[in-house]
Amino acid sequence: MHQISLKDAFEGKDSRMISEKQRLLTFESWPFTTGPCVKEKMAKAGFYRCDERSDAVRCFCCFKELDQWSHNDEPWDEHIKHSKNCFFAQLQKEEQHLTVDEVKNVLIEREINRNAKLCENELNTVKSQPTNQLLKSLWD
Ligand SMILES: [Zn+2]
Secondary structure: OOEOOHHHHHOOOOHHHHOHHHHHHOOOOOOOOOOOOOHHHHHHOOEEEOEOOOOOEEEOOOOOEEOOOOOOOOHHHHHHHHOOOOHHHHHOOOHHHOOHHHHHHHHHHHHHHHHHHHHHHHHHHHHHOOHHHHHHHHHO
């Protein structure tokens, strides 16, 4: 069963999802077989499926998760609408049409996003701990 949690993704366990071919493989049993959001177009727009039990997908570059897809949704349009700063979504180019420099920049942006998310997670963990527990962990 294919499943990659957000935490796994931040930790780099989704690195093979950089490849469109690998992303496409995650869409086995995808409910839409006609229309704009068929699996091929989802994979081209940067998405991979995070969990087969739902229609939730995640962008390999910005890590944005989107679900509740409907038959007429355009993957690229939804991508840029919900994640306007995503470098890959801004390019609106399929993998095979990217230049070497564009690929390099996509990978750099992905690493920046991944590290930002990791830091955000780390901060939230610290913030959620009671102060006395935090101080104890510092002193022990
Ligand atoms: Zn994205």
